[in-house]
Amino acid sequence: MRGVTVIGGGPSGLAAAVGLAEKGYDVAVVEVMGELGGMLTQCIHDGFGTKVFGEALSGPEFSERLVKKARSLGLKVFLNTYVKEVRAGEGFKEVVAVSPGGVQRLQTRAIVYAIGCRERNGFEIRLGGTRPAGVYTAGMVQRLVNLYGVLPGRRIVIMGGGDVGMIVARHLHLEGVESILMVFPEAGFAGLPRNVQQCVLDFGIPFRPRTVVKKVIGRERVEGVVLTRVDEKWNPVEGTEEFHACDTVVLALGLVPYTGELKLGVRMDPATRGPEVNEFFETSVEGVFAVGNLVQVFDYVDDAFETACIAARGVEKYLNGGLKTAPVRLSPGGNVRMLAPQRVEWVDDGDVPVFLRPAVEKANVRVVVRNREGRILGGFFKRYVRPSTLERIDVPRSMLSNLQEVSIDIAED
């Protein structure tokens, strides 16, 4: 029987697989696409790896470092292989996968899920109008442009002002489309300032805040969109509808954990929309771990990578009979939208890294850990927090001893 099966060959899956193989475990990686690297393969811009490697790499450069390591360690890799079924019982785990070589039944002692996130689609925001050709998700556009050199159209409307939308806007601009207009319901861009400056402002790409696409117009191909202004609550402002001609609509509506492909009943967190995990990123099923953007959508691949390294240590503890105690539950308090891990339960002496998404934009704040009665157990100073930037705190384990639950909030002054 194999030691560990990793599902997903993107940066998080590879980080977990390499971490475990380096310690001598027998690891297999199952990847649905034709090559390893995941989404990084199409992220040809630079800025990846500043925390992990201490330099700004492009996506392909980042993933190639991991792929080379995986090769040198002799990992078993199944490409073009789709996981059809996962079984996890007492002391028995099996991943059933369809590969070009036939159906593989991979019996394994532990499983690491690293299947990432998916893009939100037009149905989720009830995008109105017709369904002509020319409506793409941003990730698909990035793939077409960067892998195949195909422009999706000439006159582009991008819905969404997050990081993915901005990065795709820059690609399209540099590759020579005629016009781009970005629209989003927020008052400002939802992504990192770095991208606002270097993707949008650097090139003078037009954008309209507090604006949404009400409907798509076109029979065979997109002919335009009806734009409408929205108020602070994102409700349409009457009388502001306006036709805008274009041939392509790009949906950059945000990312959510790709839980639809889990094939296993694990407990979910409605806030992160991913599986609930403990401090070593183990799901509610023993010996089944979840890492990277499947758990919570990270802003930096470096942080997703880090969760995989933590999980690799967890898998090792699991395989070597590590002990658990009664769990301490972590829940988001005031001004915190979501956090992971959601529980702490292993016997260990290391600090517990907690990743949390602020719900507010504020300077000089304290991220505070409280017990059930609201008493402050500890605080972590942050110079500036905003929803577009995930924060990390390292909670000393001693702070959590003998508790059943704590909440973590961003304290009001």
Next chain:
Amino acid sequence: MQRIELLCTRCPRGCLLRVTVVESRVVVEGNECPVGEKHGAEEALNPRRIVSTTVRIIGARLPRLPVRTSEPVLKNRVRDVVAALKNIVVEAPVKAGQVILKNVVDTGVDVIAERDMERA
């Protein structure tokens, strides 16, 4: 006198910097910390960017090879760099880091491959 406005990219706060350059004197306003002041001055006097794009590749599994400048180039040369790569065609195999175009548009910077691309 030159006046520019830009967002500081050094932390999540993203201060709106207003930078004034009079002869060789640089004044940065709107920054909340010294890092922002340094960043604003750099962006006014010597703004540089890494340029990433793709070039055509023959004989590989994919039709495009991702490339980038090996060092940041002056911001106002970004478009020229992309234009210079429009008609470049390379042949697989290519190794990551391999020079695709030397001293692109006289910037003194090379354009390199971002990844290996085997012959298919």
